[in-house]
Amino acid sequence: MLNAQVEPYQRLRENLSQRDRSLREKVMTLEEAASFVQDGMKVGIGGSTMSRTPMAMIWELVRQRRKNLSCSRAITSTDGDILFGSGVSDHIITSWFAQGILWGLSKVMRRHVEQGLARYEEWSHMAVGMRFRAGGMGVPFLPIRSMLGSDVMDQRPEAKQIDCPFTGEKLLLVPALNPDVALIHVQRCDAYGNAQIDGLQFMDIDLALAANRVILTTERIVSNDQIRRAPDQTKIPFFCVDAVVEVPYGSAPHECFGIYEPMLNHMEAYVAKVNSDPVEGMREYLERYFYEPKSWNEYLALIGMEEVLDASQKGRSIYND
Amino acid sequence: MTDTTRYTAAEILAILSARQLKDGQVVFAGVGTPLLAATLAQRLRCPGLTILFEGGVVGAFVEPGKLPPSTNDQRCTKRANMVLGSADVLLLLQRGYVDIGFMGGAQIDQFGNLNSSFIGDPAAPKTRLPGTGGGNDISSLTNMIVAMKHEKRRFVEKVDFITSPGFIRGGTSRAESGLPAGGMFRVITELAIFGFDEKTRRMKVLALNPGVSRENVQDNTGFDLVFDEQIAITEPPTEHELETLRSIDPERMFI
Numbered sequence: 068m069l070n071a072q073v074e075p076y077q078r079l080r081e082n083l084s085q086r087d088r089s090l091r092e093k094v095m096t097l098e099e100a101a102s103f104v105q106d107g108m109k110v111g112i113g114g115s116t117m118s119r120t121p122m123a124m125i126w127e128l129v130r131q132r133r134k135n136l137s138c139s140r141a142i143t144s145t146d147g148d149i150l151f152g153s154g155v156s157d158h159i160i161t162s163w164f165a166q167g168i169l170w171g172l173s174k175v176m177r178r179h180v181e182q183g184l185a186r187y188e189e190w191s192h193m194a195v196g197m198r199f200r201a202g203g204m205g206v207p208f209l210p211i212r213s214m215l216g217s218d219v220m221d222q223r224p225e226a227k228q229i230d231c232p233f234t235g236e237k238l239l240l241v242p243a244l245n246p247d248v249a250l251i252h253v254q255r256c257d258a259y260g261n262a263q264i265d266g267l268q269f270m271d272i273d274l275a276l277a278a279n280r281v282i283l284t285t286e287r288i289v290s291n292d293q294i295r296r297a298p299d300q301t302k303i304p305f306f307c308v309d310a311v312v313e314v315p316y317g318s319a320p321h322e323c324f325g326i327y328e329p330m331l332n333h334m335e336a337y338v339a340k341v342n343s344d345p346v347e348g349m350r351e352y353l354e355r356y357f358y359e360p361k362s363w364n365e366y367l368a369l370i371g372m373e374e375v376l377d378a379s380q381k382g383r384s385i386y387n388d
Numbered sequence: 389m390t391d392t393t394r395y396t397a398a399e400i401l402a403i404l405s406a407r408q409l410k411d412g413q414v415v416f417a418g419v420g421t422p423l424l425a426a427t428l429a430q431r432l433r434c435p436g437l438t439i440l441f442e443g444g445v446v447g448a449f450v451e452p453g454k455l456p457p458s459t460n461d462q463r464c465t466k467r468a469n470m471v472l473g474s475a476d477v478l479l480l481l482q483r484g485y486v487d488i489g490f491m492g493g494a495q496i497d498q499f500g501n502l503n504s505s506f507i508g509d510p511a512a513p514k515t516r517l518p519g520t521g522g523g524n525d526i527s528s529l530t531n532m533i534v535a536m537k538h539e540k541r542r543f544v545e546k547v548d549f550i551t552s553p554g555f556i557r558g559g560t561s562r563a564e565s566g567l568p569a570g571g572m573f574r575v576i577t578e579l580a581i582f583g584f585d586e587k588t589r590r591m592k593v594l595a596l597n598p599g600v601s602r603e604n605v606q607d608n609t610g611f612d613l614v615f616d617e618q619i620a621i622t623e624p625p626t627e628h629e630l631e632t633l634r635s636i637d638p639e640r641m642f643i
Contacts, residue, residue, distance in 0.1 A: 177515065189520065193479070237565070
């Protein structure tokens with residue numbers, strides 16, 4: 068039986084062959100890059116929890132009022148709240164979805180899921196990773212040994228339990244996930260999209276290889292010479308990348324390894340606001356921080372100089388000793 | 389009951405959990421009490437404890453006073469030996485490199501199954517909980533220690549939903565489900581330390597925390613516990629343990 072979830076290999080190859088993969092400059096604005104994301108698309112989101120979240124790109128998609136995106140991410144934090152709360156997404160594939168362990172349950176996620184306004188499709192963390200990996204490898208599935216025997220598996224008819232043809236053991240086959248677009252935030256890349264990631268890479272390399280388009284946002288655009296001085300630090304090759312947008316503090320209020328830690332005062336205030344009233348609180352938050360600012364810099368100014376500097380001092384301290 | 393004059397429930401939970409770890413082990417730790425307890429064990433008795441975090445960290449030494457708010461934050465990488473992708477650090481469990489998985493729990497049943505997904509019917513849940521994260525992978529693939537609050541509503545006969553499998557329906561059902569390795573090893577609460585019967589795989593009391601009676605434990609549990617004939621009484625936390633724990637979490641993020 069055909070699994071409608073898995074992209075036929077032929078289509079994946081055709082899609083790739085039609086992309087302009089030449090060594091060319093791809094620098095553009097958030098507004099321009101957003102044109103790669105159309106209503107109803109499958110969108111893979113890089114980073115995990117409160118780390119290297121492509122928040123600036125999400126911010127732009129909210130402002131452009133995209134709809135019905137089916138999103139996938141390793142672990143979902145307030146980015147998922149924003150995607151549901153703004154109406155940009157009504158389906159998130161992930162392994163964990165709350166604002167963060169410090170704050171308990173997300174009232175925004177609960178409201179959307181419990182009232183049937185949106186779907187939270189739960190897979191194990193490794194399963195999400197292996198779905199992106201299968202997508203990046205160009206195979207329709209990969210076998211894993213977790214989820215078996217659990218109700219997480221029972222909720223996922225998309226995964227198939229089989230008896231291994233070699234050993235007879237039970238295995239679970241998880242289907243490849245090839246997002247239409249991946250949004251990934253990195254510390255630095257060149258104008259071609261050769262991306263260097265410091266610290267935790269999460270599932271971003273598999274995600275970049277799996278996706279049919281990749282939008283990179285980056286703290287800095289550096290020269291290609293600088294990339295070539297440390298090619299071992301390059302984690303995503305330019306030919307995977309379709310757009311490069313320079314956005315300093317592009318993960319705020321989440322963290323970007325070695326540059327800033329999460330902006331926890333802002334996060335606290337956000338959580339208090341939306342959890343006290345997930346409808347009105349979210350509407351007010353989006354209005355103030357997403358719709359009203361004229362630019363990303365103005366959004367950062369609203370978070371506040373003190374908070375941004377404090378997060379930066381902590382972020383850079385990882386290199387202090 | 390817990391001697392509240394010297395330590396809190398969260399503190400005894402972290403200290404007793406830390407005592408379960410052995411030097412030289414490879415431990416996959418979740419955020420909260422597990423991260424804290426593994427770090428405490430490292431500082432007290434187990435300098436050779438290798439801590440793994442699902443963000444992709446191998447061999448972390450979390451800095452006292454700088455606890456990470458999740459296991460995916462940069463603070464987790466402090467003095468680590470290596471950082472990997474998230475899928476790859478989880479695959480270490482599947483290959484068998486991890487001795488102990490160490491997690492918190494929201495709801496547990498008599499066979500050690502954990503629920504962190506749904507309260508009520510999953511089709512129309514009363515409460516949608518955050519979900520598994522790495523919990524399902526860890527509990528499917530290695531021996532587990534769970535540290536959690538002891539409340540009747542958390543210790544139930546049958547969980548509403550098996551997010552992270554323990555011994556499933558008891559007996560040999562775990563292996564028959566395709567999980568031949570690992571299983572629940574210990575459950576630590578502020579009241580007692582639990583293991584699982586070798587045959588039936590039902591939860592049993594191994595040791596009572598200081599000042600706690602069998603009745604206290606049973607009264608706070610939603611199913612009939614198995615008690616061994618001889619039940620040990622756990623040594624109370626020492627001043628040294630308490631001081632070290634408080635120095636690791638001075639802001640009381642997790643205690």
